[in-house]
Each structure stands twice: as structure tokens, then as C-alpha cells.
Ligand SMILES: Nc1ncnc2c1ncn2[C@@H]1O[C@H](COP(=O)(O)OP(=O)(O)O)[C@@H](O)[C@H]1O
């Protein structure tokens with residue numbers, strides 16, 4: 041004989057019940073069928089009772105809707121000539137149910153005893169209807185009432201099984217026949233209805249299975265078995281082929297709803313295997329739970345479970361230390377108060393016991409503990425006991441976890457990198473389970489982080505928020521659109537664009553925006569008042585592996601980095617404003633990134649994609665000391681002075697060309713005034729370890745006053761045009777001495793300055809073509825022959841490539 045349980049979703053409609061019949065008709069041995077209420081019924085019965093208690097007659101509408109649904113399903117399944125018995129039964133039961141709710145309404149009182157009676161109707165209806173239908177379909181099942189076979193005492197809503205009594209009642213059932221029985225319901229010694237807890241139909245089935253000592257227990261639901269994470273939280277969750285009883289218990293105890301945790305014990309004691317199956321894909325193997333596990337090499341972590349709605353109660357105080365029996369007193373008190381303890385942690389000092397309970401039990405637990413420890417609290421040996429709510433517990437489960445070194449480190453590292461704060465930790469002595477308590481707002485994020493970390497066959501998702509869709513932004517989108525497929529195939533990386541903003545609009549989409557369609561998506565996005573709207577959106581989405589990329593030159597965007605980093609979202613920027621703001625702010629950003637386990641990368645603020653900042657950082661990390669930096673740092677100024685030949689073109693023509701080709705800042709005055717170069721040398725000086733400020737960088741201006749004061753790009757062009765003779769003079773002075781004009785930034789002995797210099801052909805700076813940059817570093821290890829980095833140092837495409845390199849650097853360091 042087999043015991044087969046179909047859950048609420050499997051019997052939610054007449055079509056589904058027909059699928060149940062097909063499964064049963066293929067069984068080659070007698071079966072004992074246990075069914076749950078039609079999906080949603082138990083919740084609605086509970087609602088009706090609460091509505092009646094609340095004094096509104098809306099409970100009558102709820103009951104009406106329930107009755108209509110049951111009549112409809114019965115009529116769809118059972119032929120007209122056979123319907124009478126079933127419909128009369130349903131009507132009679134509804135009369136009783138209505139009378140009970142009317143009683144609650146009239147008295148304004150709802151005891152657990154009455155609530156249990158009200159909630160028990162769902163399984164009675166469903167089993168009766170399905171039983172009649174199966175008989176009509178020649179499956180020959182006998183309907184029996186579980187109230188006559190399963191005995192439970194105590195709490196009416198979650199009774200405790202009376203094993204002996206139940207065993208003696210079930211033993212006489214005939215194992216050669218087919219039965220159907222309602223799940224979830226039992227009765228106590230007074231004949232009153234007692235429920236087996238929410239999800240308790242699985243338990244009913246296991247009780248029948250264990251006592252009848254059957255060949256197997258099958259539990260059919262709407263998923264392919266026990267998945268390695270809750271499929272409602274993790275889209276890529278996969279079916280676990282096999283589990284030991286203990287693993288299954290841990291996963292279900294910590295929230296895997298597909299199996300009710302108490303189900304394990306009655307069958308484990310007899311070694312009866314459990315098979316979890318999907319009613320809607322019966323061909324799939326599902327999950328085997330039992331003793332005969334194939335020792336396939338597999339992940340030591342089998343699955344991840346989580347439960348929300350957890351409250352933490354801390355019993356703390358000096359009176360707890362070293363006194364024998366304190367822990368016992370805590371747990372005995374909770375047991376007396378019928379509080380189920382989900383999780384326990386105790387620190388070594390014994391001054392603190394932390395207990396996790398489900399929210400509904402929290403008040404009861406706190407009251408009971410405060411009463412029990414009243415005298416200790418009065419003597420100030422124990423602090424007043426309070427509960428804190430809105431927590432979730434996440435458990436990693438696997439029998440072989442104990443063999444795996446460094447697993448906890450991986451767990452904490454992955455959560456830490458995503459800014460998920462761990463409130464408490466518990467690890468069972470068996471090491472089959474490591475649980476962490478976190479804020480419920482992080483539950484989905486944490487489950488996904490851990491799923492990616494421990495089941496790495498799926499691609500790693502990196503969530504990207506990008507500001508700016510101008511020259512650099514467009515190139516950046518282009519690079520990713522081109523590289524996306526390769527990154528997925530070769531690096532298992534899924535770069536997901538989840539937010540884009542420019543100064544006018546923004547769009548946020550957790551499911552991802554097509555990299556080819558960024559502009560279109562943004563055009564349809566919402567208007568932004570302030571950039572903080574976008575930051576708020578990022579925070580709310582609370583996605584794992586999040587990185588923000590600033591491809592703008594905006595001050596407002598750069599002002600938001602600190603807030604973003606505090607969310608453990610890494611920041612990549614080619615915008616120089618933040619790094620060249622006050623030293624305190626620059627340092628604050630770096631420190632914040634460290635504190636919140638994320639990264640602040642800004643390689644492209646100097647020399648576009650050239651590895652300048654990284655080289656200086658590495659020199660310092662390896663103990664070198666930088667003495668002097670001399671550099672041509674403006675690709676745009678280099679382009680301008682390399683192309684300007686006063687006999688062929690005017691200075692303004694060249695500046696316009698540089699702007700059009702994307703070499704200058706949006707306002708070329710930033711380049712021509714030397715500000716851009718000053719910012720860059722300031723950044724390099726800071727990377728070299730000096731706490732310099734912008735106003736300490738000396739600017740030797742090389743453009744006339746009228747240009748320096750131009751209000752915008754148009755005014756600037758006019759001013760340059762008027763000053764052609766100034767630029768012509770500069771050019772001719774240089775060419776008459778066979779020199780070239782270069783804007784050179786120097787940092788030496790704690791001082792930095794920028795100016796236009798004439799360089800002779802003997803200088804390495806002389807042969808600097810087009811938009812090239814050069815950085816020459818003298819240090820303790822490079823005292824005379826400097827370390828030179830040279831190459832194209834401007835342009836949207838190169839900057840975007842540098843931003844991409846920064847992105848890969850972060851991914852390689854942080855996403856395991
Ligand atoms: N680890 C997990 N594996 C499978 N299902 C899970 C897991 N965690 C949560 N679930 C949820 O459990 C549901 C099945 O349980 P339940 O709703 O009680 O089914 P039924 O309606 O058959 O009684 C699934 O739809 C799924 O959303």
C-alpha cells in the first residue's frame with residue numbers, strides 16, 4: 041500500500057482533480073489518499089471567522105463564495121444522477137458552518153476551539169467530493185473521517201499527536217483496500233476537533249503511512265519536489281534529487297513550505313521513503329527522501345530555506361552567567377506557554393540567550409518569560425525581556441556541510457559584500473544547518489546571493505545602474521551590448537541593466553532593460569525631479585551584486601556616491617568631481633566603500649583607460665614612495681595644441697573639432713582653463729598619499745582673461761575667436777625654438793602645479809601625438825629612470841572601455 045497526499049493546489053479545481061485521478065489510476069497497489077482543502081479554503085474559513093468576530097456580516101459573503109465554489113466543483117466532477125448525496129452533504133455541512141459563524145458574530149467571541157471547528161470544514165468538503173468522484177470513476181475508494189483515527193491533544197490549532205491512541209485506531213484499517221481521508225484534522229479525547237497546524241495535511245498522511253507501515257509516502261503539490269531554494273524568491277531554483285530525512289526536516293523547519301516539518305518523524309522511524317511529486321508534471325522524478333541515498337558527488341549545501349515573520353527575544357543579564365538551569369528555565373517556560381522555538385543562540389559568556397520565535401508567539405513568549413524571571417528582573421540580575429520583530433531566518437542545509445572547510449566564511453562574505461547585516465547566527469552541533477537572522481527586507485536578496493554563491497551552475501547576475509547616456513554612456517552601452525553574450529558564455533556572468541538615468545528621465549526595471557534599447561527605455565521613463573529619486577529607487581530595489589556607474593560630468597550625481605556606497609552598492613565613475621572635491625570627502629568615499637564592503641573605482645578620471653591610478657596604488661601598496669609625477673594629462677589639450685598650426689587654422693576651429701570628436705568636457709572651458717588637468721594631478725597626488733586640496737594646486741593660466749570668464753561654450757568660442765592673436769603668438773614662440781606646446785602637470789615635494797610649457801625634442805613629452813597622455817613617475821624604486829605610462833588618454837570609447845575594465849575588476853574581486 042502507498043499513502044498519497046494531494047495538497048490544496050493539486051485539488052484547486054475540477055480540472056486539477058481530474059489530473060489527480062489520472063495519477064491514482066496508474067497505481068499498481070492499493071492507496072490511502074489524503075487530501076487538503078481546495079486551495080485557499082482554509083484561509084477563507086479563517087477570514088470568515090475573523091469577519092464574524094469583527095461584527096460585520098461580510099462573513100456571510102465569504103461563506104457564500106466558498107459554498108458556490110464547492111457546489112461548482114462537485115457539479116463539474118460528478119454526473120447529475122450521482123450528485124444528490126454530495127450536494128446534500130455539502131449543504132448540511134455549510135448549515136453547521138454558518139451556524140458556528142453566526143454564534144461567533146452574536147457572541148463577539150472566537151475561541152481556538154471554535155476556530156479549529158470552522159477551519160476543519162475545508163478538508164471535509166474536499167475529501168467528500170473527491171471520494172465520490174473517484175468512486176464514480178471506478179477507483180473504488182472508501183471515505184473515512186480522520187477525526188475517528190487521528191487523536192491529538194492540547195492546542196486546538198496545532199495539537200500534539202496522541203501516538204498510542206492513534207496507532208490503535210489506525211491498525212485495523214485494511215491495507216488491501218483504497219481509502220480517502222481528509223488531511224489536517226484530528227480529534228481529542230473529548231471528541232473535539234483539533235487541527236494539526238497549518239500545512240498539516242502532510243502530517244496526517246505521514247501518520248497514516250507510519251501506522252500502516254506502507255511501502256511509501258507520496259506528497260503531490262505544484263512544484264517539482266523540494267527545490268534548492270524557495271522558487272517564489274529565487275527564479276533559478278532547481279529540484280533536489282534526494283535528501284536524507286534530517287536534511288528534509290531542516291529545510292522544511294526553516295520554511296520550505298512544500299513539506300510540513302512534523303511529517304518526517306512518523307515515516308523516518310519506520311524507514312518509509314517519501315517522494316515529493318508535481319501533479320502538473322507527473323513524469324518528473326521529483327525528490328526522494330529516505331535512507332537509500334545514492335552517494336553521488338554533490339554540493340555539500342543541499343538547499344537554502346527562509347522564514348519571514350521572526351521575532352527575536354533576548355534573555356540577558358549578569359544573573360544568567362554560570363547559573364545551572366537558567367537555559368532550562370527559559371525553554372521550560374516557553375514550552376508551558378506553547379511557544380515553538382525556531383532558533384536559539386547563546387554566547388559563550390552565558391550572559392545572553394537569544395531565541396527566535398514566529399511573530400504570532402512573540403507576546404505570549406515575552407509575557408511568560410517576564411513572569412518566570414520576575415524575581416531575577418527585580419534583583420536586576422536579568423534585564424526586562426523584550427522582543428524585536430521584522431526578522432527572517434535563512435538556513436543553509438546539508439548533511440555534508442561539516443566536511444567543507446570555510447563554508448561559514450563564504451556565507452558571511454557573500455552577505456557582507458551585499459551589505460546584508462547579520463543579526464544572529466546559529467549552527468547546530470550536527471553542522472547540518474547554519475542559520476543566520478537578517479532583516480526581512482533583505483530576505484529575497486540574501487537568498488539569491490547565497491543561491492548564486494553555493495549553486496554556481498547558474499549565471500551570476502550583476503545588477504547595473506547607469507547614470508548618463510551621453511558620449512561615454514552610449515559607448516559603454518555599446519561595449520556591453522557587444523560583450524554580453526561572451527561574458528555569459530565564457531565567464532558565466534549576466535550583466536543586467538536595471539536602471540538608467542540622465543538629467544531628465546529615469547527608468548528602473550528589476551527584470552532588466554535591453555542594453556541595445558537603453559535610449560528607447562529612457563525616453564519612455566519617468567521624469568526625474570532630482571537625482572535622489574533614482575538613488576531612492578536603487579535602494580528600494582535592494583538587489584544583490586549591485587553596481588552604480590556614473591558616466592556623467594554632473595555635480596549632483598557625484599554628490600550621491602556616499603549615500604549609494606552606504607547601501608553597499610559599488611560606485612564606478614569617470615566623473616572627476618567627487619575625487620577632486622575636498623580631501624575629507626574623497627577620503628570619506630574610500631573609507632565608506634571599505635566599511636560597507638564595496639568598491640569605489642575611478643580609474644578613468646585620469647588618462648581614460650590608461651592604468652594610471654591602479655599603477656600608483658600598486659606602487660604604494662608594495663611599499664614604494666612616490667617623489668615626483670610629471671604628466672601631460674589632457675588628451676583634449678594635447679589634441680588641440682598638436683593640431684593647432686596658426687598658418688593653417690584658427691585656434692577656435694581646433695577647439696570646436698576637439699569638442700565634436702568627444703575629446704573635451706561638455707564645456708571646453710573646463711579643459712582650457714586648466715581645471716580638468718588640475719583635478720587630475722590632484723587625484724594623482726592624493727593617490728600618491730598626499731592630502732592635497734584643489735586650491736593648493738597652482739594654475740598658470742594660458743588663455744586670456746575674456747576666455748576664462750566665458751559663461752558657456754558659445755561665449756567661450758566667441759572669446760577664443762577674439763583672442764586668435766594670443767594663441768598665434770604662443771604657437772609662433774614655440775615653433776621658432778623648435779619646441780612644442782604642452783600643458784604639463786607636475787607634482788613634487790607635496791606641491792602641484794599646471795602650466796603651458798615649451799618642450800624640446802629631447803623631452804619624452806615632445807613626441808606625444810594626437811590625444812595621447814603621458815605620466816612619468818619617479819619613486820624610491822624608480823629614482824632616475826621614471827616609470828612611464830603613455831597612450832591615448834581621452835575619447836568616449838576609451839573612457840567607456842576604462843569604465844568597463846573597472847567593472848570587471850570589481851566583479852572579479854567581489855562576486856565569487
Ligand atoms: N524549497 C522549496 N521547494 C519547493 N517549494 C517550496 C520551497 N520553499 C517554498 N516552497 C513553496 O511551497 C509550495 C508548495 O507547498 P504548498 O503550497 O503547501 O503546496 P500544496 O498546495 O500542494 O499543499 C510551492 O508552490 C512553493 O512556492
Ligand SMILES: N[C@@H](CC(=O)OP(=O)(O)O)C(=O)O
Pocket residue numbers: 046047048049076077079082083162223224237238239240241242
Ligand atoms: N488546508 C490546510 C492544511 C494543508 O496542509 O494544506 P496544504 O496541503 O494545501 O498546504 C492549510 O491550508 O493549512
